[in-house]
Amino acid sequence: MVARGAESTSSAKRAKVDEAKEEEDPLVRRKEEVVRLLGRARKGKGNARAKKELLTLCADFEAKNEKLLGRLLPELWQKILDEYLHQNDQLAFAMTCRFFREKQKDLGWKIGTNLKEEHLYDLQKSGKVTSHSLGWFQWVCDTFKILPGYEKVYMNAVGFRYTVDDRHSTDIFDRQKAFYGDVHEGHLLNYAAFQGSVEILRWLMEEKGCKLNKNTGWYAGVSGSVEVLEHMRRRGRGRGYGKKFTKAACEGAAMGGHLKALKFLRGLDPPCPWNEETCKGAAQGGHLDVLKFLRAQNPPCPWDEDPCAYAADEGHLEVLKWLRSQDPPCPWDERTCLGAAAGGHLDVLKWARSEDPPCPWNEETCAWAAGVGHLEVLKFARGQDPPCPWDEETCTMAAKGGHLEVLKWLRSQDPPCPWDGETCASAAREGRLEVLKFARGQDPPCPWSRSGCREEVEWWSDHQHIVKWIDQQKDESDVELSDSDSD
Incomplete structure (x- = not known):
C-alpha cells in the first residue's frame, strides 16, 4: 500500500512537471523566434515586427514569472532579502522586473549602492x-x-x-x-x-x-x-x-x-x-x-x-x-575612553582607567555610551570615585x-x-x-x-x-x- 501510494505521488509530480514544460515550451519557442527576428533586424529587415514581438514576449514572461514567484510566502521573501541579498545589490534586484520592485518596496528596503x-x-x-x-x-x-x-x-x-x-x-x-x-x-x-x-x-x-x-x-x-x-x-x-x-x-x-x-x-x-x-x-x-x-x-x-x-x-x-x-608608549587622550564607551567595550575602558596614571576621560565618554545604549558602561563610569563627568549631551x-x-x-x-x-x-x-x-x-x-x-x-x-x-x-x-x- 505504501509503495503504491508513493508511486502514485511520484506520478502526480511528474505529471505536474510535464504540464509545466508544456506551458513553457510555447514561450521558449517564441523566444527563439524573437532572437531570429532581432538578428534580421540588425541587418535592417523587419525591425518593427521584432520590437513588437519582443515587447509582447517580455510581458508574457513577466506575467508567468509573477504567477510562479507569487507562490512564495512573504516571510520567505523577507528571509531572502535580509540574509542572502547584499544592500549594494538592491538596485539590480529591483530593476530586474516589476514584481521584484514591488517586493523591495513592500519589505521596506532602500535602494542604494554605498561605495563609501x-x-x-x-x-x-x-x-x-x-x-x-x-x-x-x-x-x-x-x-x-x-x-x-x-x-x-x-x-x-x-x-x-x-x-x-x-x-x-x-x-x-x-x-x-x-x-x-x-x-x-x-x-x-x-x-x-x-x-x-x-x-x-x-x-x-x-x-x-x-x-x-x-x-x-x-x-x-x-x-x-x-x-x-x-x-x-x-x-x-x-x-x-x-x-x-x-x-x-x-x-x-x-x-x-x-x-x-x-x-x-x-x-x-x-x-x-x-x-x-x-x-x-x-x-x-x-x-x-x-x-x-x-x-x-x-x-x-x-x-x-x-x-x-x-x-x-x-x-x-x-x-x-x-x-x-x-x-x-604610544600617546593617548580622552578619545581612548570615548572610543571604548562608544564601542561598548567595558573591559577596554576598565583597563584604560586602571593604568597609572589612568587614561583621561571627559563628558564625551558618558555621552557616547548613552548614545549607543551601553548602560553597563554608563554605570561603571558613574560608579567611579570621582565619577566620570556628564552634562546635558548625555540625555x-x-x-x-x-x-x-x-x-x-x-x-x-x-x-x-x-x-x-x-x-x-x-x-x-x-x-x-x-x-x-x-x-x-x-x-x-x-x-x-x-x-x-x-x-x-x-x-x-x-x-x-x-x-x-x-x-x-x-x-x-x-x-x-x-x-x-x-x-
Whole structure:
C-alpha cells in the first residue's frame, strides 16, 4: 500500500512537471523566434515586427514569472532579502522586473549602492562583501550617467550627501541633485581596486577612459592585491601615480592587515610614503603584526594619539596594551575612553582607567555610551570615585538613539543627569515618540520648544506621527532652542 501510494505521488509530480514544460515550451519557442527576428533586424529587415514581438514576449514572461514567484510566502521573501541579498545589490534586484520592485518596496528596503570607504571596509571585516563581476560594471556603465572624475562624498548629520565643492552650500537640494542616477567614474574605478580585480580595472581604464584618482591607492591597499598595486604603478598617469603612490595606499594596506602589500609599497623606489594614519589604520584593524613591522623600521613609522583611540573603539585590547607598553608608549587622550564607551567595550575602558596614571576621560565618554545604549558602561563610569563627568549631551544622545531605558536611568540618579530642550528636539527629529512622551511626562517635564520641535521634524525628517502628537499637546510656554541646538 505504501509503495503504491508513493508511486502514485511520484506520478502526480511528474505529471505536474510535464504540464509545466508544456506551458513553457510555447514561450521558449517564441523566444527563439524573437532572437531570429532581432538578428534580421540588425541587418535592417523587419525591425518593427521584432520590437513588437519582443515587447509582447517580455510581458508574457513577466506575467508567468509573477504567477510562479507569487507562490512564495512573504516571510520567505523577507528571509531572502535580509540574509542572502547584499544592500549594494538592491538596485539590480529591483530593476530586474516589476514584481521584484514591488517586493523591495513592500519589505521596506532602500535602494542604494554605498561605495563609501568606511562602509566597504566594514563589509570586508564582516565577510559579507560580495564581489561584483565585470558584467555588473558594464551594466552600470550602460544604465547610468557616468560623470567624469572623482568627487568624494560626505554625509552631514541628517544623512544628506554632498561633495567637497558644495558642502558649504545653504541650498540642501543643490547638494543632493548631482546624485540621482549619476555615478562618478572614480567611484567605479576605486570599487574595482577594492575588489582586487585587474581585469575590471583594465576594462574601466582602457575601454571607458577612467583615470586613477587620489583615493584609488587606499582602496587597492585595503584589497591587499599586489597585482592591482603593480598594475596601478605601471599604468597610472596623473594624480600622483605612475611610479609614485600617495600615503593613502600604505594606510589602506595597514588597515586591511596586508603586510605583503605594505612591504611591496615600501619596497618601491622611492618608497610609498606613510604617516601617522598608517599606524592608526593598523590599530583600527587590530593588526598587531603590521604595527610591529611599522614601528621596527628605521626610522619607525610615526604615530600619535589616534592608534590608541581607534584600537579602543574597535575593542582591540591586546593591541592597546602593546601600544602602551612601548618605550616611549604610544600617546593617548580622552578619545581612548570615548572610543571604548562608544564601542561598548567595558573591559577596554576598565583597563584604560586602571593604568597609572589612568587614561583621561571627559563628558564625551558618558555621552557616547548613552548614545549607543551601553548602560553597563554608563554605570561603571558613574560608579567611579570621582565619577566620570556628564552634562546635558548625555540625555540628548540617549534620546537621539531611542534608548528609553538608558534615559530613565540617567534621570533616576541623585542628582539626575541634566537635560535641556535639545533632548526633546533630538527625540522628535529621530522619530522617538516613546522617548518624547517620557521626557514631557516628567514632573517637571523636560523643557522644549513646541513650535521648534515641530519645525525641525518637518524640515529634517517628516515623521508625521511625531507632528501629530506635538499638535495634540497644549500650547504651553516654550523654551527657545538656541542656534547650536537647532543645528
